Amino acid sequence: MKNKAINKPKLHLTGKRNWINDPNGLIYYKEKYHMFYQHFPYAPQWGTMHWGHAISDDMVNWTYEPIALFPTKLYDRNGCFSGSAIEVNGDLYLYYTSVKYLDTPEDNITVPKDDVFEASQAMIISKDGFNFDNFNDKSLIIPAIEDKDLGHYTHTRDPKVWEYKDNYYIILGTKVKKDDNEKYTGKLLYYKSKDAKKWEYINSFELHGLGDMWECPDIFSVDGKYVLTLSPENYYTDGINPTNNAVFGIVDFEEETCNTKFKKDDFRVVDLGLDYYAPQSFIDKEGRRVQIGWIRMNKPFENHTWLGMMSLPRVVEVKNGQIITNVHPNISSLFTKEVDIDHIDLKNSICIKATLKNNSKINIGGYEISFENNTITGDRAKVCNQENVALKSSTKVLEDNCYIEVYIDYGVVEVYINNGQYVMSHIVNPLESKLEASNLSDFKVYTIN
Structure with a gap:
């Protein structure tokens, strides 16, 4: 098993040590499962984000690889936030949110002051899924949004990329402020590309009342239905439950134009325990839609040096109009x-x-x-x-x-x-x-x- 030490889970991936959060870039590529993840490699707390990396033949036994992404550019100098992966002509394309702090506290430069930063979208290309030239192979693909009616300068992030017919698409999560509402409204932004490198904005959808900032959006087709997963901030405001939670629902979606329709009541939390957050899906070796989420921890266990873990992989299906998630057969068997x-x-x-x-x-x-x-x-x-x-x-x-x-x-x-x-x-x-x-x-x- 990948984590043989008695003070770590055996089936739930953790970092070697220190902080991890969202799964990123999940993909079955060149006969290996690749799991990248948000990682602060220096302490068991949130800080300047890197992309950790692990590989597996079966999603059971994981091998740690060197850090894949780390800050090198002006636009990502303070972090490589969450994103996704896709194979293009045999190469692995990674997409992520690039972060530049506008100000930093004097006593901790790894966090933004007052949670204010510039968020843009970037990519890097690897020929083999193992070697990433962070100095020469990155490019900025979507600059920070200046138009407040389109999205938020700071809180636009988490590009999920997919291919449909002869085009590539990105879905992003953001939020906007409406004149007739005191609170922000969650919003999706869609972009389209012929070559997966040059992107143009094509569509959006917004809905008030389903939390506000929609983190880690993921839309996919399964069993003839489109499933949308979101991680809205401020989903619960009851003072009892965690405020930010992962939800999913069946939505109306036209893939070529990205026309989207849904209602708040179409959604429910993905996991009732409410520790499960920022899930991402991909297609496994057998063609199943698999979802993995971050299981949140806010402090380490006593005398432990790691913080946070990934869920067991789950197969997503739609049966009788309901989304079903079962543990992957590689685990249950x-x-x-x-x-x-x-x-x-x-x-x-x-x-x-x-x-x-x-x-x-x-x-x-x-x-x-x-x-x-x-x-x-x-x-x-x-x-x-x-x-x-x-x-x-x-x-x-x-x-x-x-x-x-x-x-x-x-x-x-x-x-x-x-x-x-x-x-x-x-x-x-x-x-x-x-x-x-x-x-x-x-x-x-x-x-x-």
């Missing part, structure tokens, strides 16, 4: 060795499969899953020292005899409900070796053989 509940070591990766009925309960080293009044609740209050997180998460009302698969890794629990109808992921303190369950049927526990 690992768990073939059935073990007795009394001989579980929660320091190892395990999978629980069970059918819940009302008043069912599972206690995983202090992390509690319950099914009461036809609602599943995940409760991490006893095993979480993270700040400003949702300690309890619940589904809507479900039918009785609810099937779940629970994947436990070091410091994280992912609960897949009714074959991907809902997912609930929670960062937890590394759990102790105790597992209890009551009032369940078809309860089985598996480890990796």
Whole structure:
């Protein structure tokens, strides 16, 4: 396994050490899976963004590569923010948001003063996916937006690129201020290119009330429907839940013109645990649409040097008009060795499969899953020292005899409900070796053989 040390997850990618956040540039390229990610390599805290890089044959075993992107230009001197990847004529094209701070605090030059900076869009080309000439192969493709009616000078970012017919397209997230609203309105910007190098603006869509700044937009077709994923800032303002959250919905979309239509009610959170953020999707070796998100942490576990991890890869489907996300078969197929509940070591990766009925309960080293009044609740209050997180998460009302698969890794629990109808992921303190369950049927526990 890629992370053999006992103080790291085995199946959830972390950095070697220090801070990571959004997955970037996910792609299956030249028979390898490439995962780039936002990375501050000098401390377990947010700072000047680089692109970390890992590769895999199977999305299970990951190998760290040298840092792929780092600041070298005036336009990206303070960070290479999130973006995506595409293959063009055998080369790997990476697109990212380039950042230049307008002012910096005297005591910490790695962050912008008052969160004000210039955001533009840039790219770099690699011939093999491993070598990146940050000094000679970068180019600025979309300058910072000056027109306030079009988008925001600072908060326009996260280019997701795709190919359709004979053209290439970029979707960007931004926000605008309307005269009749006190709050910002979220907005999408679309650009088009013949060669994936020179880009022109072609369309936009905005909607008030779905948070405001729409980070990490991703639009794709699956099972004959278009799915749009967004990570709106200020999605929740209740003072209880994290403010920024990943959402998705089925939308009306015309790919050639990028005409877009949707309503606020078309969307729901991607992951009920609300730790899952900034997901990005790509096509795997078998042609499945796969999504991976950042599972947020706001401080390291005690005596640990790394912060943040990636989710398990999830296959996205649309069934009966609903978006379904299930753990990727490369992960689920690992768990073939059935073990007795009394001989579980929660320091190892395990999978629980069970059918819940009302008043069912599972206690995983202090992390509690319950099914009461036809609602599943995940409760991490006893095993979480993270700040400003949702300690309890619940589904809507479900039918009785609810099937779940629970994947436990070091410091994280992912609960897949009714074959991907809902997912609930929670960062937890590394759990102790105790597992209890009551009032369940078809309860089985598996480890990796």
